[in-house]
Amino acid sequence: MITENNKTCAVIGAGVSGLGAAIRMRNKGYKVTVFEANSFPGGKCSSESKDGYRFDMGPSVFTMPQYVDELFILSGKNPRDHFNYIPLDPVYKYFFEDGTCLDAYHGKEKFAEQLAAKTNDKKEDIIKYLNKTETIYNLTEEVFLKNSLHRLKNFFTWPVLKGILNFGKIGAFDTMNGANQKAFKDTRLVKVFNRYATYNGSSPYLSPATLNVIAHVEIVKGAFYPVGGMYSITSSLAQLAKDIGVEFKYSTPVKEIIIENKKATSIKTNDGIQDFDIIISNMDVYNSYKKLMPTAKRPAKTLDQPKSSSGIIFYWGIKKEFTQLGLHNIFFADDYEAEFNCIFAKKSIYHDPTIYVNITSKHTPGDAPPGCENWFSFINVPNNQGQNWDAFIAEARENMIKKINRILKTDIRPLIESEMVFDPRVIESRTSSAFGAIYGNSSNNKFAAFLRHANFSKDIKNLYFCGGSVHPGPSIPLCLLSAKIITGLIK
Ligand SMILES: Cc1cc2nc3c(=O)[nH]c(=O)nc-3n(C[C@H](O)[C@H](O)[C@H](O)COP(=O)(O)OP(=O)(O)OC[C@H]3O[C@@H](n4cnc5c(N)ncnc54)[C@H](O)[C@@H]3O)c2cc1C
Numbered sequence: 001m002i003t004e005n006n007k008t009c010a011v012i013g014a015g016v017s018g019l020g021a022a023i024r025m026r027n028k029g030y031k032v033t034v035f036e037a038n039s040f041p042g043g044k045c046s047s048e049s050k051d052g053y054r055f056d057m058g059p060s061v062f063t064m065p066q067y068v069d070e071l072f073i074l075s076g077k078n079p080r081d082h083f084n085y086i087p088l089d090p091v092y093k094y095f096f097e098d099g100t101c102l103d104a105y106h107g108k109e110k111f112a113e114q115l116a117a118k119t120n121d122k123k124e125d126i127i128k129y130l131n132k133t134e135t136i137y138n139l140t141e142e143v144f145l146k147n148s149l150h151r152l153k154n155f156f157t158w159p160v161l162k163g164i165l166n167f168g169k170i171g172a173f174d175t176m177n178g179a180n181q182k183a184f185k186d187t188r189l190v191k192v193f194n195r196y197a198t199y200n201g202s203s204p205y206l207s208p209a210t211l212n213v214i215a216h217v218e219i220v221k222g223a224f225y226p227v228g229g230m231y232s233i234t235s236s237l238a239q240l241a242k243d244i245g246v247e248f249k250y251s252t253p254v255k256e257i258i259i260e261n262k263k264a265t266s267i268k269t270n271d272g273i274q275d276f277d278i279i280i281s282n283m284d285v286y287n288s289y290k291k292l293m294p295t296a297k298r299p300a301k302t303l304d305q306p307k308s309s310s311g312i313i314f315y316w317g318i319k320k321e322f323t324q325l326g327l328h329n330i331f332f333a334d335d336y337e338a339e340f341n342c343i344f345a346k347k348s349i350y351h352d353p354t355i356y357v358n359i360t361s362k363h364t365p366g367d368a369p370p371g372c373e374n375w376f377s378f379i380n381v382p383n384n385q386g387q388n389w390d391a392f393i394a395e396a397r398e399n400m401i402k403k404i405n406r407i408l409k410t411d412i413r414p415l416i417e418s419e420m421v422f423d424p425r426v427i428e429s430r431t432s433s434a435f436g437a438i439y440g441n442s443s444n445n446k447f448a449a450f451l452r453h454a455n456f457s458k459d460i461k462n463l464y465f466c467g468g469s470v471h472p473g474p475s476i477p478l479c480l481l482s483a484k485i486i487t488g489l490i491k
Pocket residue numbers: 012013014015016017018035036037038041042043044045057058059060061062063252253254255282283284311313427430431432433438439466467468469473474475476477479
């Protein structure tokens with residue numbers, strides 16, 4: 001039962017964290033209105049259908065489902081009546097040019113056993129490595145994920161102090177690749193663990209070894225498949241928000257956040273100006289300042305950090321079933337370092353890219369016609385700096401098809417009967433992400449976690465920020481945590 005407090009809250013954007021923030025603020029008693037530029041909720045986590053195929057357009061790997069469940073429980077509902085997911089095992093299939101195929105299972109023991117059997121590293125060494133990533137997780141969860149890094153008082157709790165006192169153990173002074181090369185002899189295993197840098201659009205050759213913690217989250221805590229696909233996360237949260245009384249205004253882009261005497265007071269849309277007690281922006285923070293508050297003092301140090309990578313995605317309807325593939329499949333580049341160098345230093349695309357193919361019809365047969373599969377085929381690319389994307393798309397398509405054909409010993413070209421393409425320009429225009437970067441600032445330096453914008457404004461009262469471009473960072477669970485941190489800050 002919600003106790004009304006007669007105060008109002010505007011949420012700008014119905015991305016996953018905007019939805020999380022709206023649900024949490026409504027539960028605090030606020031009258032909440034969500035303004036969304038698109039005609040649908042979800043932001044990056046949306047869904048489209050074409051020629052009998054359905055695709056999740058953005059995220060595909062689901063971890064830490066408890067942060068979705070929490071929102072239903074908070075609203076007095078049983079999550080299982082509204083949103084369901086199944087654990088994945090195996091989680092990934094990794095393919096290499098030398099013909100190796102590795103199945104990545106859930107849990108330390110099984111994962112290590114399977115990988116040791118097919119590589120030159122020992123099971124004990126893989127387990128030792130996973131134990132180390134678990135230690136990093138335990139030391140960093142409270143400091144970097146669950147609390148605002150920008151409130152001094154948060155540093156005086158025991159779990160946070162423990163994290164700070166053990167800073168030397170979290171790998172902040174090595175790179176992911178540096179730590180992974182020390183841990184493993186087999187270059188295929190180094191690639192498997194280096195790849196987790198891409199989960200926040202960074203390079204394993206530049207980002208701190210602290211990010212090896214992502215391996216722990218996926219391998220040990222587990223990855224899940226939401227029944228009905230990833231879009232069921234945002235569609236069920238949008239429904240929950242509506243059910244508890246949140247008002248949605250779709251196709252209503254916010255044009256301005258009005259600030260008076262250092263206080264955010266109202267927002268402006270094509271429908272006019274509306275006053276609110278609290279304003280939460282789920283719009284990318286760089287563009288929140290640039291487009292909604294162009295005259296406000298901008299925190300240049302955080303906003304102008306180098307941005308993450310982006311992606312070229314082909315949504316292919318494939319008129320055949322491939323039994324050797326699973327839900328999550330990776331086809332690795334031969335020279336991984338050259339690929340990241342191309343993306344981050346040359347701002348270009350690599351001729352032999354690592355390809356991720358996600359096939360939800362493996363779990364939801366209705367996502368493709370009988371005997372067919374829906375391939376979300378993704379490569380990492382630089383963010384949008386005005387490159388010739390049409391030329392890159394044509395080049396990437398050829399390189400991806402050739403690589404998949406080579407590794408699977410097949411010819412997928414005649415099997416592609418339906419196609420849609422996303423590139424950084426589309427991601428930018430569809431979600432207002434600065435430069436089409438998928439994950440906000442990159443984590444390509446050891447201070448990156450401290451250089452993300454806070455969940456509140458230091459200069460403007462009543463103004464808060466959630467989503468992948470602010471603390472604690474991108475991905476569905478972290479975006480939901482940003483919403484949780486905000487509502488903890490609002491008394
Ligand atoms: C291709 C791809 C793959 C990914 N893979 C994964 C994955 O496997 N696992 C994972 O956990 N995460 C993944 N991510 C990242 C994850 O999707 C994002 O971190 C997360 O969805 C971002 O949510 P958000 O709350 O920041 O909002 P966004 O999704 O960025 O949405 C912001 C919303 O705000 C709206 N908006 C912006 N400006 C305005 C305005 N002025 N007025 C009104 N509305 C506005 C936009 O229209 C949009 O709907 C992936 C993302 C992409 C694109």
